[in-house]
Amino acid sequence: MKAVRFSRFGGPEVLELVDLPDPQPGPGEVRIAVRAAGVNASDWKKRQGLMDPELPQTLGYEAAGVVDALGEGVTDVAVGDRVFGFSGAGAAQAELAVLSFYAPVPRPLDFAGAAALPAALETARRALDQLGVVGGGTLLINGASGTIGSAAVQFAAARGARVIGTAGAGNHAYLRSLGAEPVAYGEGLADRVRVLAPEGVDLALDVAGSGVLPELIQLTGRPERVITIADFEGARKYGVVFSRGDSGRALHVLAEIGELIESGRFSPPAVTTYPLAEVAEAQRAVETGHVRGKIVLVVGPGE
Numbered sequence: 001m002k003a004v005r006f007s008r009f010g011g012p013e014v015l016e017l018v019d020l021p022d023p024q025p026g027p028g029e030v031r032i033a034v035r036a037a038g039v040n041a042s043d044w045k046k047r048q049g050l051m052d053p054e055l056p057q058t059l060g061y062e063a064a065g066v067v068d069a070l071g072e073g074v075t076d077v078a079v080g081d082r083v084f085g086f087s088g089a090g091a092a093q094a095e096l097a098v099l100s101f102y103a104p105v106p107r108p109l110d111f112a113g114a115a116a117l118p119a120a121l122e123t124a125r126r127a128l129d130q131l132g133v134v135g136g137g138t139l140l141i142n143g144a145s146g147t148i149g150s151a152a153v154q155f156a157a158a159r160g161a162r163v164i165g166t167a168g169a170g171n172h173a174y175l176r177s178l179g180a181e182p183v184a185y186g187e188g189l190a191d192r193v194r195v196l197a198p199e200g201v202d203l204a205l206d207v208a209g210s211g212v213l214p215e216l217i218q219l220t221g222r223p224e225r226v227i228t229i230a231d232f233e234g235a236r237k238y239g240v241v242f243s244r245g246d247s248g249r250a251l252h253v254l255a256e257i258g259e260l261i262e263s264g265r266f267s268p269p270a271v272t273t274y275p276l277a278e279v280a281e282a283q284r285a286v287e288t289g290h291v292r293g294k295i296v297l298v299v300g301p302g303e
Contacts, residue, residue: 001020005020010048026072033065034065034092038092058094063085064082104258122250128156133155141205142166150267164196206229214238272295273296275297276299
């Protein structure tokens with residue numbers, strides 16, 4: 001099968017499409033003929049040697065496609081089913097991928113739309129679960145217009161929370177459409193939030209990692225009421241929890257999202273697609289940080 005791989009660290013030019021042996025599913029896993037695979041910031045960080053030191057490396061943790069092989073004990077799906085989920089091997093940007101966690105593709109979505117979801121959904125749900133977001137409280141989300149932030153907005157709103165979200169002015173209408181009250185990010189953030197919530201907020205989630213943890217602590221009253229997914233050093237400095245996958249993953253969200261989408265309570269992000277062979281261009285776009293929505297690689301035939 002063809003798969004994305006790099007054998008040295010560097011710019012997008014080190015990415016190659018190479019022939020690798022077909023992967024085989026283990027117990028509880030399924031193999032899919034990949035139709036779409038998500039591209040994330042971790043991809044270019046890995047490529048630059050900022051994460052894992054091993055070489056060579058494959059890429060891709062989220063994908064959607066058609067089941068073509070079942071691991072031992074799998075009874076909840078059949079060959080030919082449309083599923084999306086996570087590749088524990090980090091090798092989803094390929095013609096075939098093994099999914100360790102999966103769920104049926106929600107009916108309103110195509111493969112690209114489904115492949116855009118797993119990482120953002122799991123990260124947002126995990127952070128909200130760790131914060132204990134429930135109805136009746138006010139949640140401030142710093143960086144609310146990206147794929148993770150917008151998912152967190154919608155999950156929190158579905159729980160009945162009041163949501164205030166930071167974003168650039170061009171994204172304020174988008175946040176309102178998701179159920180959040182927008183405020184501009186940058187200097188003076190705390191004052192702008194207090195215009196909407198004079199007594200401060202109950203909880204805060206930092207998605208953007210833009211150095212605002214002191215303001216979030218000020219607005220919530222205590223560092224225990226703040227979680228960040230993007231500012232590791234700041235979390236250590238200010239006593240804030242840094243949410244990461246090894247602290248308990250919210251994989252249940254994959255099976256739950258279909259009902260939210262079908263009922264109109266969750267709007268998936270906009271998707272921009274690139275062919276698998278253009279993975280270098282896709283990573284360049286992600287690395288700029290200016291892409292609205294999610295970038296996805298498409299593989300093989302369409303729907």
